[in-house]
Amino acid sequence: xxxxxxxxxxxxxxxxxxxxxxxxxxxxxxxxxxxxxxxxxxxxxxxxxxxxxxxxxxxxxxxxxxxxxxxxxxxxxxxxxxxxxxxxxxxxxxxxxxxxxxxxxxxxxxxxxxxxxxxxxxxxxxxxxxxxxxxxxxxxxxxxxxxxxxxxxxxxxxxxxxxxxxxxxxxxxxxxxxxxxxxxxxxxxxxxxxxx
Amino acid sequence: xxxxxxxxxxxxxxxxxxxxxxxxxxxxxxxxxxxxxxxxxxxxxxxxxxxxxxxxxxxxxxxxxxxxxxx
Numbered sequence: 001x002x003x004x005x006x007x008x009x010x011x012x013x014x015x016x017x018x019x020x021x022x023x024x025x026x027x028x029x030x031x032x033x034x035x036x037x038x039x040x041x042x043x044x045x046x047x048x049x050x051x052x053x054x055x056x057x058x059x060x061x062x063x064x065x066x067x068x069x070x071x072x073x074x075x076x077x078x079x080x081x082x083x084x085x086x087x088x089x090x091x092x093x094x095x096x097x098x099x100x101x102x103x104x105x106x107x108x109x110x111x112x113x114x115x116x117x118x119x120x121x122x123x124x125x126x127x128x129x130x131x132x133x134x135x136x137x138x139x140x141x142x143x144x145x146x147x148x149x150x151x152x153x154x155x156x157x158x159x160x161x162x163x164x165x166x167x168x169x170x171x172x173x174x175x176x177x178x179x180x181x182x183x184x185x186x187x188x189x190x191x192x193x194x195x196x
Numbered sequence: 197x198x199x200x201x202x203x204x205x206x207x208x209x210x211x212x213x214x215x216x217x218x219x220x221x222x223x224x225x226x227x228x229x230x231x232x233x234x235x236x237x238x239x240x241x242x243x244x245x246x247x248x249x250x251x252x253x254x255x256x257x258x259x260x261x262x263x264x265x266x267x
Contacts, residue, residue, distance in 0.1 A: 042233055043230075046229050046230045046233045047229060047230075049230055120226060120227035120231055121245075121246055122230070
């Protein structure tokens with residue numbers, strides 16, 4: 001896989017730097033006192049806000065679509081998307097279901113919730129922070145594609161055009177998944193660690 | 197921060213006002229029940245607008261419901 005010897009230490013260095021960054025990030029995180037059993041019970045009994053429920057649903061739809069497409073392409077081969085018209089239609093169908101389903105249960109619902117004034121200030125704060133997770137996931141997705149394709153097609157020197165479509169599609173789905181993930185992480189951190 | 201710097205007496209005030217439920221208070225001030233739970237646990241510092249709305253429900257001034265505990 002690694003076509004040139006210098007790539008191993010280079011990629012190793014990148015991974016090492018990423019690990020150091022994660023360790024520093026975790027160490028710099030403010031220490032939170034644990035919730036008491038009473039407080040945990042109080043939270044467990046509290047119904048999830050509507051936005052949080054929607055984010056769970058959208059996350060399931062997005063991850064489901066991405067997993068099915070990945071499984072199909074892994075078994076049939078990525079280039080089959082290009083040569084097999086039926087398969088392309090199936091994959092596009094799953095992609096659209098994932099995209100529209102995920103978009104529908106979050107963004108369209110958001111408009112409805114805003115219209116009915118069902119978003120409170122915590123919901124709005126969570127929403128405002130969600131794009132951080134979304135952007136991170138998209139950047140990681142693109143980085144994975146670029147590194148993977150570069151390694152795989154290094155000797156050929158060219159990448160088949162079909163991968164551009166697949167990369168684009170996967171990034172769109174990752175964007176939707178990232179939004180839901182950002183919303184859920186926002187609630188999770190807020191409930192566990194407090195805000196204010 | 198784990199705990200907000202603002203403490204409050206919402207839980208006691210709810211009980212003093214006919215054992216008002218968290219959901220009832222949430223509906224009256226326009227927030228989720230989860231927000232009320234976090235407020236009562238001192239894990240969420242409300243906006244000024246929400247603090248005023250909560251105080252108004254109990255017929256009190258903001259500083260009779262909320263207290264700043266920071267240095």
